Amino acid sequence: MKNCVLLIFVTILFSCTQMKTEADLILSNATIYTVDSTFSIIESIAIRDGKILATGSYREIRRQYVAREQHDMAGMCILPGFIDAHCHFVGYGRKLLQNVDLDRTRSFEAVLERLSEHYRAYPSEWLLGRGWDQNDWPVKEFPDNVKLDSLFPGVPVYIRRIDGHAALASSEALKRAGISVRTSVRGGEVEVKDGKMTGILLDNAMDMVSAVIPPLTKKELAEALLMAQENCLAAGLTMVGDAGLDRQNIELIDSLQLKDEIKLRVDAMLNPDEENLQFYLPKGVYQTDKLRVGSIKLYADGALGSRGACLLEPYSDAPGKAGFMVHEPDYYNSICERAYKHGYQVNTHAIGDSAVRFMLQTYADVLKGKNDRRWRIEHAQVVHPDDFSRFGRCSIIPSIQATHATSDMKWAAERLGSERMKGAYAYRQLLMENGWLPNGTDFPIEDIRPLYTFYASVVRKDHEGFPEGGFQMENALTREEALRSMTVWAAMGSFREKETGSLESGKWADLVVLDRDVMKCTEDDILKARVMKTFIAGVEVYTTGH
Secondary structure, eight states: OHHHHHHHHHHHHHHHHHHSEEEEEEEESSEEEOOOTTOOEESEEEEETTEEEEEEOHHHHHHHEEEEEEEEOTTOEEEEOEEEEEEOHHHHHHHHHHSEEOTTOOSHHHHHHHHHHHHHHSOOSSEEEEEEOGGGSSSOSOOOSHHHHHHSTTOOEEEEETTSSEEEEOHHHHHHHTOOTTOOOTTEEEEEETTEEEEEEEETTHHHHHTTSOOOOHHHHHHHHHHHHHHHHHTTEEEEEEEEEOHHHHHHHHHHHHTTSOOSEEEEEEOOOHHHHHHHGGGOOEEOSSEEEEEEEEEOBOOTTTTOSOOSSOBTTBTTOOOOBSSOHHHHHHHHHHHHHTTOEEEEEEOSHHHHHHHHHHHHHHHOSSOSOOOEEEEOOBOOGGGHHHHHHTTOEEEBOHHHHHHHTTTHHHHHHHHHHTTBSOHHHHHHHHSOOOBOOOTTSSOSOHHHHHHHHHTOOOTTOOSTTOSSGGGOOOHHHHHHHTTHHHHHTTTOTTTSSSOOTTSBOOEEEESSOTTTSOHHHHHHOOEEEEEETTEEEEETTO
């Protein structure tokens, strides 16, 4: 009799187990923000073949699913993997591999010291650097190349400003690029004072030097991308939008993804040179599980920090300057028409209110009203009050980088004056136009960490807590809006919201595990949050301490 009872019990237990659906991985006992349409918060998630099988309570998932691998997350916070909607992934890799890091230098003398230390340790044909910002120096003016030439005689030195829209070149670098006092560049400037070149180059003038710098080999570039990826995964990033790539870069990324060496998903925005356009546009959008090529990146103007952003009225601190457009109007019209014909997005860098207005009108001429093309204005930093409504009228998407606001806030008012500042870094006002917007960092211009983006979006202070009460808080985002802008709305920015960006059944299991709940912790604790694990397609690609 006892044997019969035991047999029945085992049979029932076996039957119950057989009725459960098999998963590869179950994560339980966590605070999981799905970022679905209702912003559901759940406890457990089941994953199979890289995708989410189900989400729900601990009991629901345990009752319905069984997995070979199960993890008790001890109450940690799980979010969809962070998506950087606008960055420079390849450029960041290059910076890591071949540039002297000039970030957070507090004087030109500090820049020279870092360059000297690097050159003594790693002498090379060219001395390259990036990251200086004269707005952080006691004398907030562009330097000249006199000291560069003295310290590095005969050496081509080329150091780019933090925003990538200005650079200082030594006399040898200018010579190799064929730049003289008579050089004139449309959409750029070779600075000349007292009849001599200072070495400062703005926007398109920089291309002349870039063209003569020996390029990285394919092997070196692959190494640079893997270095960049390592930092991205540690920051909780699972997808990046690279704002401006050539065919060779894209094909290398594609090949490394196919070999599973690059695990990140990449939205590759095309540089608009003719080779790229002729190769990709006629074929339509190219998409794999990890790579999408479906947009063109244009530049309308320069940057506010270097006074290259194109304004409707002159700069408040430089009455003789109003910035400039990088190309003639017909250039933008032509590319927009071609993009529309082939089903491509257009994502245009536009910072000044004049550049923003011009691109909104250019887009409107092609789009002709409401649509789902999702053409984007990248940065949209200064918008005239009359122009906000133009975003909504033609479904034009502002793509923002919240840390630009907190990086620029100490000097932006000097450039713009108090009246124009009302339409600057106006993220809430921009959000209201379409009800969503993608967010990013623009790294390596800003720090790579998405949690800093979250903090800047919500708190609008620097990391020392300045200013008290926050910067123009009427345009802060809520925590939910900020998280959406870095996940599902960022995915929408590249038409991938059906595959990623939220933790819902059928989507890729791209997620990040944090050591604290940034949706509820104090403002100061947001900056203390650490990424514990990062998963892409259900595979753990980063663990803290490894």
